[in-house]
Amino acid sequence: MGIVIIGGGQAGLQSADSLRTEGYTGEITVVADEPGLPYQRPPLSKDYLTPGKEALPLPLRGEAFFTDKDITLLTGAAATGIDRTARTVSLEDGTMLPYERLILATGTRNRxxxxxxxxxxxxxxxxxxxxxxxxxxxxxxxxxxxxxxxxxxxxxxxxxxxxxxxxxxxxxxxxxxxxxxxxxxxxxxxxxxxxxxxxxxxxxxxxxxxxxxxxxxxxxxxxxxxxxxxxxxxxxGIGVLPNDILAIEAGLETENGILVDAQLRTSDPGILAVGDCANFPHPRAGGHIRLESVQNATDQARHAARTIMAAAGGQAEANPYADLPWFWSTQGPYRLQMAGLARPEDDTLVLGDPAAAKFSVLCFPDGILAAVESVNLPADHMAARKLLAGSARLSRQEAEAEGFTLKAAAKSLLNALA
The missing domain is CATH 3.50.50.60 (FAD/NAD(P)-binding domain)
Incomplete structure (x- = not known):
């Protein structure tokens, strides 16, 4: 019956791509409710609106991708229901798609x-x-x-x-x-x-x-x-809501999105949910969290593919999904990049020069680095990702030392692991 993926965004297409990379040879069908090739959403509020710039969307994958990977893309096709007993997805035009596994990558809608x-x-x-x-x-x-x-x-x-x-x-x-x-x-x-x-x-x-x-x-x-x-x-622009109506109508557990376990399975083990619509357990959040980012969408899609392949091959499950969250936003001349999950009450330390719009804010809950926010310092952001993704524990006292930089700390970590 193959795998059906509902959603033609970052999470949906990465799921299809990763399934092929992991060796899945069955049918893969992606159901996308918008017409045309799926495109990247983040540039729509940034580069796409730049004065004098031609209004051309950036495709997530070219047409050749779907042919080369033997993936069926249904565009302008809205999914209207899921029959978990029959294992079928119904579309607005009356089409019924059978599935062996189903991935919900339904994203969000604007408030x-x-x-x-x-x-x-x-x-x-x-x-x-x-x-x-x-x-x-x-x-x-x-x-x-x-x-x-x-x-x-x-x-x-x-x-x-x-x-x-x-x-x-x-x-x-x-x-x-x-x-x-x-x-x-x-x-x-x-x-x-x-x-x-x-x-x-x-x-x-x-x-x-x-x-x-x-x-x-x-x-x-x-x-x-x-x-x-x-x-x-x-x-x-007052925020978004998870697209969980299909999940609710199918009787899946939901709460601020579609609830999944550490392997991204819903309350029905034959159905997974990834990306902006998924509410998942994360050790850095101390419980369940729903994240709206390209990183989370793509990393969860890769993990979901591994979950499916492990189940199909009777293999041991992968480690629980715990990838480091990171985000970005471009607002005029200001490039904001974030690694980790910052909290309003975190103790903070500033590196760099805020007056020159080049600085980073380091967050230390309980005295240990947990997140870094950077403005116009991509090197700091990349170093923060390396530090936070590893097992190193950087204290505020270490970060306050004379001459400390995130880049040097990340290099030191890599040398120690070599």
């Missing part, structure tokens, strides 16, 4: 606003290629842009809008940008950095309603403080 005027023309989300194409066409003539939410997508878009010369206002209900993902120190630095770019960042101020102009399009955003901001283009 939506419920305030008055949220459906007015001129208010957009940013997730799909179609969304990005619409915004790419609108930005050159937009004058007043309002962004709802100072998360990664919101700030990436705000920086792009400012590069187009737009008057750009960001409304964020939290006291700091990217509040859930960054240390307070780094969040406060980015608040100042975006203000330096000319972005009007309004913190502790959410959206109350939108008002239309004379042509019925959005013209004004009214915040929770009662302040009004002119807006002929609005982008809503």
């Amino acid at each position: 939506t606003l419920g305030c008055s005027g949220a459906e007015l023309p001129g208010i957009h989300s940013l997730r799909t290629l179609a969304d990005a194409q619409t915004l790419h066409a609108a930005l050159p003539t937009a004058r007043n842009v309002v962004v709802i939410g100072a998360g990664f997508i919101g700030l990436e878009f705000a920086a792009a809008a400012r590069a187009h010369g737009c008057n750009t206002t960001v409304l964020e209900f939290a006291p700091r940008p990217m509040c859930r993902a960054l240390t307070p120190l780094m969040g406060d630095w980015f608040a100042g950095a975006h203000e330096h770019l000319g972005i009007d960042l309004r913190l502790s101020e959410g959206i109350d309603r939108f008002e239309a102009g004379e042509h019925g399009r959005v013209a004004t955003a009214v915040s929770t403080t009662g302040a009004s901001y002119p807006a002929n283009l609005v982008v809503v």
